[in-house]
Amino acid sequence: MISEIGLAFKKCKKENRPLLLTYTVAGDNTKKKSFEILKSISSYVDILEIGFPHNAPTADGVEIQNSSHRALTNGIKLKDVFQIVKNYKKIKNPKPCILMGYYQMVYRYGEKRFIKQCKNSGVNGLIIVDLPWPENKNFSKLCKKNSIDFVQLLSPTTSKERTKKILNDSHDMAYYISMLSTTGGKLKISPRKILENYRKIKRINKSKNLVIGFGITKKTIGAFKKADGLVVGSALCKEIARSIKRRQNPVIMVNKMVKALKRKIT
Amino acid sequence: MKIKKGIPLIDQHDKNGFYGGKFGGNYIAETLKRPIDDLTKLFQKYRKDRNFITERDNLYRNYVGTPTRFIKLENLTNYLGGAQIYAKMVSDANGGAHKIYNAITHAMLCKRANKKYICTDTGAGYNGKMFSMVAKKFGLGCKVFMGKRDIERQKPNCEAIKKNGAEIIQVNSGSKTLVDAVSECIRYWVSNCDKVHMGIGSLVGPNIFVKICGWSTAQISRELKAQLIEEFGEIPRKTKLINCIGGGSSAYGFWSEFVDYKKNHVEFIGVEAGGPKNSKLHAAPLSKNSSIGILHGAAAYCIQDKDGQINQTESISSGLDYPSVSPIHCFLKDSRRARYSSATDEEALNAFKLITELEDISPSLEPSHAFAEAIKIAPRFDESTTVIVNSCGDSLKDIDIIKKRLGSYSR
Numbered sequence: 234m235i236s237e238i239g240l241a242f243k244k245c246k247k248e249n250r251p252l253l254l255t256y257t258v259a260g261d262n263t264k265k266k267s268f269e270i271l272k273s274i275s276s277y278v279d280i281l282e283i284g285f286p287h288n289a290p291t292a293d294g295v296e297i298q299n300s301s302h303r304a305l306t307n308g309i310k311l312k313d314v315f316q317i318v319k320n321y322k323k324i325k326n327p328k329p330c331i332l333m334g335y336y337q338m339v340y341r342y343g344e345k346r347f348i349k350q351c352k353n354s355g356v357n358g359l360i361i362v363d364l365p366w367p368e369n370k371n372f373s374k375l376c377k378k379n380s381i382d383f384v385q386l387l388s389p390t391t392s393k394e395r396t397k398k399i400l401n402d403s404h405d406m407a408y409y410i411s412m413l414s415t416t417g418g419k420l421k422i423s424p425r426k427i428l429e430n431y432r433k434i435k436r437i438n439k440s441k442n443l444v445i446g447f448g449i450t451k452k453t454i455g456a457f458k459k460a461d462g463l464v465v466g467s468a469l470c471k472e473i474a475r476s477i478k479r480r481q482n483p484v485i486m487v488n489k490m491v492k493a494l495k496r497k498i499t
Numbered sequence: 500m501k502i503k504k505g506i507p508l509i510d511q512h513d514k515n516g517f518y519g520g521k522f523g524g525n526y527i528a529e530t531l532k533r534p535i536d537d538l539t540k541l542f543q544k545y546r547k548d549r550n551f552i553t554e555r556d557n558l559y560r561n562y563v564g565t566p567t568r569f570i571k572l573e574n575l576t577n578y579l580g581g582a583q584i585y586a587k588m589v590s591d592a593n594g595g596a597h598k599i600y601n602a603i604t605h606a607m608l609c610k611r612a613n614k615k616y617i618c619t620d621t622g623a624g625y626n627g628k629m630f631s632m633v634a635k636k637f638g639l640g641c642k643v644f645m646g647k648r649d650i651e652r653q654k655p656n657c658e659a660i661k662k663n664g665a666e667i668i669q670v671n672s673g674s675k676t677l678v679d680a681v682s683e684c685i686r687y688w689v690s691n692c693d694k695v696h697m698g699i700g701s702l703v704g705p706n707i708f709v710k711i712c713g714w715s716t717a718q719i720s721r722e723l724k725a726q727l728i729e730e731f732g733e734i735p736r737k738t739k740l741i742n743c744i745g746g747g748s749s750a751y752g753f754w755s756e757f758v759d760y761k762k763n764h765v766e767f768i769g770v771e772a773g774g775p776k777n778s779k780l781h782a783a784p785l786s787k788n789s790s791i792g793i794l795h796g797a798a799a800y801c802i803q804d805k806d807g808q809i810n811q812t813e814s815i816s817s818g819l820d821y822p823s824v825s826p827i828h829c830f831l832k833d834s835r836r837a838r839y840s841s842a843t844d845e846e847a848l849n850a851f852k853l854i855t856e857l858e859d860i861s862p863s864l865e866p867s868h869a870f871a872e873a874i875k876i877a878p879r880f881d882e883s884t885t886v887i888v889n890s891c892g893d894s895l896k897d898i899d900i901i902k903k904r905l906g907s908y909s910r
Contacts, residue, residue: 288673289794289809291685292528298672310806336526337793341807363526363796368515390533390692413530414690 239405252279256466258300260309285334294417296467322355331358358382417467424456509713516706523826569726574857582884595893600715602629605698622677623818624656626700631665641665701746702825705796716752747825749891772814773841780813785839815844816864842871863892
């Protein structure tokens, strides 16, 4: 049976446009606000990535670190993250949700218990930043068994041979990290070069849906239209930080930005 | 959980990098998979390469100044009236601490990987200082990640780092100490792994960093073994090797040659940072029964909350102020080959005071934790017991803290 994530890709392919995936941190800057953000951008976004914050992140740039810090300062716990997803899934036409975070949080919670909680809350997929292939084989199988897509990551340092194996083990979506960077770094290489690498991976396995993330902003998103899907994360986290600083409502400001992002790729 | 005989402890991991089936591993971002694979292959190749080892040994001899002294602390022994107390003066090493051994290996590997830049983390500043020294020697650009709080409390080492031409990157996130410095250093490496070699400053991190560090600091116990045989004609019965534990790099180096000896022949005692006397905060995951967590790429005992967030730590010694510990020490603990205790800030300061009054040595606040344990246990034994403390760092870096807490500092 095709998953909700798989269906989202199908729908966008029909509409001849890339999926728009957003990433925001659960609890940034409060539980309530982060839920409202999800609700307000829901109709413009195809898949929502939701970060569960950890205070020793080894792959996040400064924007997402700050987002996580705000959320943790406001007391976000894993149980709140699941509750936010649960509440979001009750709105009309909810989109697929992917939780993203570090393995320490899963490990501490217990793998099985974590997956069960995901399933109960309506989580559709998981990205675990520091659980690479092949170490993730068992966990990924456990996800699949529970109808949760485990999203495999690929990067510019991943060899062709390795890419093949990773794609073989991937579910409905894989994630290409555009460059050597933590999240939200400035694009160090041209979109053209990134797309070139991207197409190399697509040639290895055409059937796998592959999204691009890291360094995508309002300015650059237009150049990546040909990808299956595009993730914008740090730019949104930055927008939340900026609106808090200016005493604006982050819900409205993030909504505005997501609309603008959507316009650039449709 | 069992330790195998005849195999260096650092090599007793399974194919996924786990010691005892559950400690260590490689929890890393996809981007770092290849750089870490490359480094693993490079190290596998060179650790057996005769030229590499000759070069290393020459550096140890002529640059580090090995062997470091093995001395008897006569006055302290008489004062306590129990076990015979000795010190292995690793602080004699060029730069003033054991961190030089690991730094040399990393600089040599960096050269062989044809990289021109090297980066590392530091807590007490010794690791940063040693990396800056070897970077200067080998002509490498060097960045040292250091928490703001540690920059403020370890000034002499910061000055040395800068004097050697390395750049200190101040880390302002989290508790602004070693844990944040390591995170930031790894993040920097994620973005620059094509050009920069990373060396982690202790026996922590993804498996290969544990191995490189342990392989390097093992020099300490190779020397000690020879010195013991020279002094006593054998490894004395009832020997106790006491070492402070932050990440655990000096302790591994101090113990590695003796792992195969029976526990009642050569006992290992690790001393963690107990933190301020009347505080709940500490940096002692092993002796205060923390549960296993994943930090900086490895599973190990880790100070954390129920949800998995890393908890704040507190210690007077920057070098021990780390919420987790090496997977190797978790393995040594659970296999019961080593035992771990802790000393408070005050106990370490008192030990420092007593040692410097009685002896002509001046250990930094990190080994002062180990001396505190030696002072505590030595009176319980008689002269047939030999207590040896690894004096793995020099106190000069702690001048500000010692002045403030004890009123004065002199050498």
